[in-house]
Amino acid sequence: MKIDKTSFVTIDYLIRMGGKDYYPPTGQPEEISFCMGWGVMPPGLEEALMGLEENAQQKVLLSAAEAYGETDQELIMEVPRSDFAPEVELKPGQVFETEDEEGHQVYFVVKEALSETVLIDFNHPLAGKDLEVSFTVRQVREATPEDLQQHQCGCECEGGEHLH
Numbered sequence: 001m002k003i004d005k006t007s008f009v010t011i012d013y014l015i016r017m018g019g020k021d022y023y024p025p026t027g028q029p030e031e032i033s034f035c036m037g038w039g040v041m042p043p044g045l046e047e048a049l050m051g052l053e054e055n056a057q058q059k060v061l062l063s064a065a066e067a068y069g070e071t072d073q074e075l076i077m078e079v080p081r082s083d084f085a086p087e088v089e090l091k092p093g094q095v096f097e098t099e100d101e102e103g104h105q106v107y108f109v110v111k112e113a114l115s116e117t118v119l120i121d122f123n124h125p126l127a128g129k130d131l132e133v134s135f136t137v138r139q140v141r142e143a144t145p146e147d148l149q150q151h152q153c154g155c156e157c158e159g160g161e162h163l164h
Contacts, residue, residue, distance in 0.1 A: 001140045003049050005037040008147045010139035011049070016132040023126065029136070035143045042067040045133055052137050059134045064127065071128035076111065076121045083118070090118055095125070 003009055012029040016022055024030045034040045036049070044066030048058060064070050084090060090113035100106050112119040 001053065001142075003036065003052050003137070003140050005050075006143055007036045008139075008141050008143040009034060009036060009049060009137065011135045011137055013133060013135040015126070016134070017126070017129050029134075031138065033139070035147050038148075042131075045135075048133075049135075049137070052140075054137050054140055056137045057135070059132060062131045062133060064129055064131075067129070067131045068124040068127045071123050075123045076119065078117045078119050081114070081116055081118055096120075 001007070010031060010033040012031050014022060014024075014027070014029045036046055041049075042062060044062040045060065048060040052058070081090075090110050092110055092112060094110040095107055096110070097105055097107050106122060108120045108122045109125055110118060111121050
């Protein structure tokens with residue numbers, strides 16, 4: 001079966017940034033499953049997947065605009081240190097989860113932690129970066145109604161770090 005806009009897809013992926021940094025940071029491919037067409041994956045990656053079949057391997061270069069977009073400075077803000085529990089040791093790169101006004105889960109990254117304030121970033125961790133994505137298609141099937149109900153996240157990653 002070829003991947004189309006209604007497929008449920010499982011891939012192994014490895015992202016390289018700037019020729020040296022990897023995501024996942026281990027440098028080992030990670031598996032992710034998702035429904036095509038729900039905006040879960042970067043548009044450039046979904047475009048590269050269209051028409052491929054199981055076991056296809058590919059490497060694509062995605063500009064920041066084709067991947068997770070440019071960095072939006074309005075999504076970087078300074079908040080009081082008191083917004084965090086006193087026992088939490090804050091350091092750059094930490095990822096936290098919270099909810100937006102509509103109750104959706106959102107993530108932010110600590111950019112800088114000072115004694116009175118914390119600089120946080122709600123941009124995707126890969127925003128503003130050109131990416132080289134290597135992937136292997138592991139499974140392709142028609143998306144089920146159950147798959148489509150999960151489109152808010154769309155993956156079967158069971159928490160932890162997300163590509164999306």
